[in-house]
Amino acid sequence: MDPFRFTIQARSGRARVGLLTTPHGRVETPLFMPVGTQGSVKGLLPKDLKAIGSQVLLANTYHLLLRPGPERVQALGGLHRFAGWDGPWLTDSGGFQVMSLGHLRRIDEEGVVFQSHLDGSLIRLTPERSIAIQEALGADFIMAFDECPPYPSSPEYLKASLERTLRWLERSLKAKTRPDQALFGIAQGGTDAGLRALSTRETLRFDLPGYAIGGLAVGETKEEMFPMVALSTEILPEAKPRYLMGVGHPEDLVAAMGLGVDLFDSVYPTRTGRFGSALVPEGRINLKNAQYLEDKRPLEEGCDCYACQTFSRAYIAHLVRAEEMLGGILLSLHNLRFLHRLTERAREAIRQGSYGAFAREFAERRFGKEI
Numbered sequence: 569m570d571p572f573r574f575t576i577q578a579r580s581g582r583a584r585v586g587l588l589t590t591p592h593g594r595v596e597t598p599l600f601m602p603v604g605t606q607g608s609v610k611g612l613l614p615k616d617l618k619a620i621g622s623q624v625l626l627a628n629t630y631h632l633l634l635r636p637g638p639e640r641v642q643a644l645g646g647l648h649r650f651a652g653w654d655g656p657w658l659t660d661s662g663g664f665q666v667m668s669l670g671h672l673r674r675i676d677e678e679g680v681v682f683q684s685h686l687d688g689s690l691i692r693l694t695p696e697r698s699i700a701i702q703e704a705l706g707a708d709f710i711m712a713f714d715e716c717p718p719y720p721s722s723p724e725y726l727k728a729s730l731e732r733t734l735r736w737l738e739r740s741l742k743a744k745t746r747p748d749q750a751l752f753g754i755a756q757g758g759t760d761a762g763l764r765a766l767s768t769r770e771t772l773r774f775d776l777p778g779y780a781i782g783g784l785a786v787g788e789t790k791e792e793m794f795p796m797v798a799l800s801t802e803i804l805p806e807a808k809p810r811y812l813m814g815v816g817h818p819e820d821l822v823a824a825m826g827l828g829v830d831l832f833d834s835v836y837p838t839r840t841g842r843f844g845s846a847l848v849p850e851g852r853i854n855l856k857n858a859q860y861l862e863d864k865r866p867l868e869e870g871c872d873c874y875a876c877q878t879f880s881r882a883y884i885a886h887l888v889r890a891e892e893m894l895g896g897i898l899l900s901l902h903n904l905r906f907l908h909r910l911t912e913r914a915r916e917a918i919r920q921g922s923y924g925a926f927a928r929e930f931a932e933r934r935f936g937k938e939i
């Protein structure tokens with residue numbers, strides 16, 4: 569039986585609730601994947617991630633290659649055992665972040681050469697090596713080796729890049745040996761509708777358990793990004809999960825779920841938490857702001873997370889000012905719970921056939937009034 573069966577449980581417009589089976593349990597989509605770049609979601613215990621509803625965690629191939637190395641992780645039982653998370657893992661490259669940090673030295677037909685952000689040594693990655701690393705790490709979902717073109721890129725560059733990414737997809741698939749891992753292809757094409765459609769259609773020639781929408785959330789405007797998401801989900805098959813890479817703002821999740829996206833990841837909730845901000849229905853509040861120092865209310869009225877059930881905004885504002893670790897920890901916990909509650913409510917609305925009303929209510933609260 570297919571270890572990665574995906575069945576649609578309910579629909580509301582283009583939004584859908586899915587059940588995705590993996591060797592490490594079944595998960596319900598749409599879902600948000602907390603990012604654990606180096607095998608840890610910064611500041612949070614796996615047991616607390618489970619308690620707030622996290623289902624799939626994401627780790628970065630590039631970072632774990634540099635430290636501690638895939639051989640060590642494999643020798644220590646693989647990611648699940650090593651990092652104490654027995655639910656599904658997804659590994660993406662993490663190269664996107666490193667590229668944007670300017671460590672990319674060369675791209676050619678063979679692959680890419682990075683300069684290590686740790687010691688400056690040269691790292692060569694090819695489709696074959698990327699797959700071998702992800703097989704050693706042991707994630708349930710692994711990503712084909714691709715190029716995420718910088719934004720903006722010329723149509724000529726986008727076209728040459730997407731064609732090479734398709735050749736790299738073929739090489740990634742050929743290099744795959746583990747039947748207990750699902751390889752997702754990644755469609756590219758930037759914000760050029762013709763090239764986006766071309767890349768998506770060509771990626772579909774490979775029969776894969778799921779498909780990622782890549783090359784977005786790289787600095788383009790929302791007005792440029794969402795038509796590409798809509799175009800992608802019109803072309804991608806209904807029966808397979810769609811993964812929009814790097815998208816994590818609440819309003820973007822609500823819009824993309826409405827367009828039929830099933831999986832999301834972003835460092836946004838945890839990074840903005842470490843920087844002192846809490847996600848709330850109206851948007852975001854920055855606890856460094858003095859107005860919160862005497863605010864007895866929880867971060868968010870009605871939130872069931874430990875931070876909101878136990879502490880006031882005043883206390884968390886104090887922790888942030890005092891640069892206490894607990895400040896970032898509580899805000900990261902709340903922000904992830906916020907996104908998991910958002911996707912839980914979205915799944916419920918889809919089951920009720922009322923996703924449109926759900927999205928309108930969300931937008932009204934998010935954009936209807938100032939904080």
Ligand SMILES: CCOC(=O)Nc1nc2cc3nc(NC)[nH]c3cc2c(=O)[nH]1
Pocket residue numbers: 629659660661662663664698711712713714715716717754781782783784785786813814815
């Ligand atoms: C082994 C290749 O796997 C990948 O992770 N490739 C990839 N990763 C991305 C990460 C992204 N993060 C954002 N925004 C924060 N946009 C992204 C795009 C890609 C991508 O196209 N391709």
